[in-house]
Amino acid sequence: MRIIKHGIAFSIATLISRIVGYVRDALIAYYFGVSSITDAFFVAFRLPNTFRRLFGEGGFNAAFVPIYAKDIKEGKEREFLQSTFTYYLLINLFTTLLLVLFAEQIISLIAPGIRAKSYFELTVFMSRWIFLYLFFVGLSAFFMAVLNTRGIFFVPAFAQAVFNLGFSLVVVVSAHHFGYYSLIAGVLLGGLFQLLFHFPFLKGVPLGFSLRFHPHVKLLFKRLLPALAGFGVAQLSFFIDTFLASFLALGSISYLYYANRIFQLPLGAISVGIANSLLSALSHGEDKVKNTTLAFRFILLLSFPSVVGLLVFAEQIVELLYGRGKFLENDVKVVALVLQAYSLGLVFFSLQKALSSVFFARGDTYTPVKASFLGIIFEGLTAYLYAFVLKLGVVGLALGTASSSVFSFAYLLKNTYKIIDWRDFFSGMVKIFFAGLLMGWFGFTLKGVSLLISIPACAFAYFAVLLLLRERLLILALAYSNRLTKRLLNP
Template identity: 35%
Template sequence: MRPGDKAIKRPPSLLRSSGVVGAMTMISRVLGLARDMVIANLFGASAGADAFFVAFKIPNFMRRLFAEGAFSQAFIPVLSEYKTRYTLEEVRRLVSRVGGTLGLVLLAVTLLGVAGADVLAFLFAPGFSDDAEKLALTVELLRLTFPYLFLISMTAFAGSVLNSYGYFAIPAITPVLLNISLIMSAIFLSASMDEPIAALAWGVLIAGVAQLLFQLPFLRRIGLLPAPMLDIRHEGVRRIGRLMLPALFGVSVSQINLLLDTVLASFLQTGSVSWLYYSDRLTELPLGVFGIAVATVILPSLSSRHASNSTVEFSRTLDWGVRTVLIIALPATLALTWLAEPLIATLFQHGALTDYDVLQSSRSLQAYAMGLPFFMLIKVLAPGFFSRQDIRTPVKIGIIAMVANMIMNLMLILPLAHVGLAAATSLSGALNAGFLWYTLHKQGVYHRQQGWGLFFLKLLAALIGLGLLLFLATPDDAFWYSANWYAKGGWMLGIAGAGVAIYFALLYLMGFRLSQYLHSQ
């Protein structure tokens, strides 16, 4: 063990769980990129693409807000407590009653959403009101995509149960079904429809059904397949409800900020919504594969440590999570910023996407990339509150960050258009992460372990080496616009492989042993 690495103590099971989630998520994200390449090739940044992205973002936003945001952060700590202190029968009773109550609420929201699709479309994309056809198309697509909220939220509920019992692979691989469904629908259904973009909306609906059905057999295998029952008087259900209401603004603040970007982008020139979508998708790749992977496994672990009053291990787990995401977030930020234009051109410019679309998407990608470390830190730091069933503190911080984002949106949208919206999101993410980190320290919950100075020096040296490689090995912009897909893809794979190799090789030469750091007890 090297000096500076000794203090990072994580059991191998936590690392293995993160690795499993990361690997499964990587498969999903790669297929997600393939999905977006297909969409860009067929629909580009057209009015139809803008309409679909809004129609898909509305239920997707609510899913992240309710299911993966507020619900998961409230449900998993309570479930972990029941698992630690009560019998399996009591846990089964909790799961059944939570499933029934959540399902009924989601069903009511879904029916209201479908009935009020025209109102929702106007609220979330008011700028479309200047184009009657575009707004009407958005409403039509939203009526098909909105039921996805019910289906995917129940899928997230099932995934939370599986995660709490250490079954991380199944929930992590489930999103693959969405990507496959959208790819198949775009290729095989679009040509047979009066409005080709509607094929994507049908793909979303089909995927929701498939994802929910996929997880049910695994719940049965662990004996926790719910028999849904409405019981709002159950102690666990009531506690989850109390925790869930304020949590709506907690960990999901970044999603609210992204949605505000879409609302304001609807007032900008046609294509702005799509430019933000394509750039956000690339930022989501490292965030989803690594940030969310660590966050997924750290919440049940922190909840168990809090339930057993293991305060020292609680702090060490948080410190492990922070360092782990920084190892990936910092080089990813550097690479996405430098390679923004080449990445957009290589991945998405194969059909309807123009050179101008590539340029505009790359600019917002650079702005989003600057916030990537902070987005990832939020995913790790927020569970430090939720695992202790402290919802109010991150809610207050989230509201501050959201208001700041709104102010910065208004300040930056006029001079920078859609790029200003992306920059405001990154700045508010930095504010959110900073306040979370400071508050955890102030509460005495998180104490930095030894070796942070040496840790940062090693990362800085490796980042300098990576930066030099990117500077020397990246062709000029003209190449990325004129070369064929094979040439661009080959160069990009070569740069990515060399970048990963030199970054970790430099860390190794400076005495940084990644395996020992991650596996140390």
Template identity: 35%
Template structure:
């Protein structure tokens, strides 16, 4: 399958999922807003979702796909299938044990994830005062705040989602290595559909909104796993569980997954650190969540989609000793990704408030929440190109069976993020957390690029050098036009919902037209190249 067509397949389904995700988050914002119930649910969902992203888009995928691809190329489907079944069985046993332990110790897990929830709603404390409160809680766990208790209860319900989604990650890796990208890319659509049905059809009949949303997470996990099992069956590649086995390939997989947890999941770990610190500020967890959901749309459409497709493509080219083809593939992937990411970044920085107001300011979501979320979105958006580039550069290491080097770079990023988050949170509140994530991600990308270049594993070619400045120029012109248009349409953005939506639609459509025409005119993007890429195998 052509690289470009594969990216369109993954990106298309990811786009559908993210659009449905917006519908989901609009409903969540309208139903529970940015208060204590929202904070508790987002933290309860954060831990299994963190593991989902690290496994599905990170450590497991990075370690499993190159080994599985090599077996397909060199040993045939039977050996590859045997390996996949061994991994399935071993992973299932580990996940059952992990889930039981996490659910049993959820109060301590919640204390690590959101220590600020020990504070009463609206209260604040210094780091020293919070430390004293944690010590008192460990000696006497009674009398904690309602939000902390709620987060613990919801966390017990949502954690089994990790079990289902890790197995989904395994089956997705199998299908991606077989170059069958559609089902794995469509799996997140199921999650969002389950939420939409629950919020619109089930929620009105229950008072405990957090409980409904938490059980929806579990139901969605079961449904996603069922979808992938059916897809593997249709591909005539049944991954049925066998006896757990620690074969040589299994030990290699586990060895590579260790450093891969940090290297591929650095951004997610940084976000989790931000959540921990944000729990010290009332509603900050919610502000960061809603801002994260907005910039995750282009990140999912571009970064995640390109990264998923690049890893098996690079693995196969390198297995065939085609270094030149691997370098060209990575250059074209970066070129295509930046042609889409940079205008999206410019748009998010130019009009974050307009986007947040239209998407979320309904029901329980106030103007104050819109302002706070928009500020966080602008800070996150400055790091969007780095988030995407990370997804593209890391596969160049993983395809060479190197998870240690990205691990070291990720460790640097995480340490920097922790330091910056603590410092900037004192000055800027939740906005400082978003900025810390952005800065540390850019440092990670720079380190990855320098190592790849110094090792001779990546060379920026003349075409990318020629086109990247043109992409940047077209994006800046578009951003200027959007900023001016936002000021002109401000009365409509402060009006009724229909006027807001129409005003945002005009801005988005206008930005697309301006960027598209200018990028084509100055040669930043050429249609014949895109058509040729889609035909190239």
């Protein structure tokens, strides 16, 4: 139950963050639509946003948590934590300054197609300022890893919501008067608020500075480099999309961003929370087969209906979320198609994250790196084929991303299939697929009905069918939620 408890806490916080993140993106769509300004901003924001995922949701957490958890058990956390914090801070500052200084070269590398376009100089200008966000998000990622090790998952996950709230407030107040400058200010102030939000919850954590190179820091770096490489390779997916989209028509980068942001809502809420709680559980020596199988079933329970819902309601969702202001009707149709293509990889992306945590918990960072690297090669080839050879354009890029998720998951599964109770997993999968397909049919009958009615109705139908089929995991989750509600109402 511990993995479900932490997974639910993290998922709720991440879900809130994603919802507030939607508000942020809706405001960008409302004030700037699909334009050269949004293409420039999304390219400039790509690198620091990727660093946030790399450190906050990926490599650093995977390398740091097992070592820090062991030091806490042995009562030796102070020396390791202070030494790690000092060197982390110095590297973070140095990296930020390098990126600001070489912004033009970096933009030319990640989106070469825009060098010949009118908004290249604007992109470079925005990048020099937005790259400063790296410093704030880097420290936030460090505090997230510390709190996760101590069993606190909700607070660091919710910190991203604080960023989104700060960003949104700045844009609302200043967009009409200062144009794209409001986007730059929103990123920087939102990042500062996000960092400061962690401080009250770090009470009792022995933070400090020490230039002594603790022996476990060496072990951390030894694990961190391949871990970052693994998660970094995974993040190359976004850069491949941006790289190829820069050669397509104006607005392609923005279409990918808007669709991917909706796609990340279920992906982040489902997979990241389960992956982090699974890593924590396995790092503390809990049953490997039981917890991995439980994570797989829980991910499938939530991700499969999300795929069905995105396929059925994509255009209505995009219309509801973005279809106002400067975001035009054609923009809605294109983003919906891209979203449907992305959604085909949701289940496999989510399961892949869980499997990566299994490897990281036992100190194996090489296998996930290799899986991600091979997946990226596969994505690049298929995305180019779909987008440029088959002439599917920006939709083809999303299909390439979905294809790579299947490939990477299959590679990891080949090395871990023995630690999953397949009989237990398949018994749940049959019920989930049956309930999901019934939900999809029901959703088609509700096309044209308001999403405020059709989505809750479909969700109710899905979970009702699972309850009728006596899906054990859903019953356990409902029992935990009921106990949590009683505690909140009667503290």
